[in-house]
Amino acid sequence: MSSPHPPDRTPIRVLLVDDHEMVLQGLRAMLARFPGEVEVVGSAGDEAGAVRAVTAHRPDVVLCDIRLRRDSGLDVCRAMRAAEPATRVVFLTVYDDEQHLYQALRAGASGYLLKRIDGHELLRHLENVQLGDIVIDPGLAGRVATAAAHLRHGEFWPGARLGLTQRESEVLALLVGGLSNKAIAARLVVSDDTVKTHLRGLYRKLEVNDRGSAVAVALRECLFR
Incomplete structure (x- = not known):
């Protein structure tokens, strides 16, 4: 009816x-x-x-x-x-x-x-x-509501306020977890080249040049707990 x-x-x-x-x-x-x-x-x-x-x-x-x-x-x-x-x-x-x-x-x-x-x-x-x-x-x-409960004010996902896309944020989280490019690709079911593209994007947005610096910014900004 x-x-x-x-x-x-x-x-x-x-x-x-x-x-x-x-x-x-x-x-x-x-x-x-x-x-x-x-x-x-x-x-x-x-x-x-x-x-x-x-x-x-x-x-x-x-x-x-x-x-x-x-x-x-x-x-x-x-x-x-x-x-x-x-x-x-x-x-x-x-x-x-x-x-x-x-x-x-x-x-x-x-x-x-x-x-x-x-x-x-x-x-x-x-x-x-x-x-x-x-x-x-x-x-x-x-x-969205569940994710929002774990984010800082103004964020849609970790790093959104820094200009990261959702996928870049996922890659950064795996970097913080110590995963290699190959392991990240396997976890996200994407190619190694795709991971490298996301890394270049997040390095540029975080204004860093390497994995260690990216992880440092993530921890300093409390993007992941």
């Missing part, structure tokens, strides 16, 4: 932004189960089309993938909000990680949901977004 919907309330007008036709068809079919509650007003597959559509239709909510073949969903979100500042964008994606979530919220999104969601959950989140709430996939929100 669909959620109760006041008879005097107009349907939530939704724009879909995804570059996979099967995904668009699936979302249309899912939302079609709630006539009178949700109306899909259009769809787009890239930034230019999304901006045109949001300007033409002025939807209540935009459901947008965070990664498109030709454009970044983050850039699409910013462009749509620049064109229509009242636009509420909810990312609907397969990327189940905190870094994408934080990037989405910084881009001005009103939500971050995963494509495993069912229709009733999606409808409930759309209703909450229309009321002005920020919605986040419950599992992801739980992980």
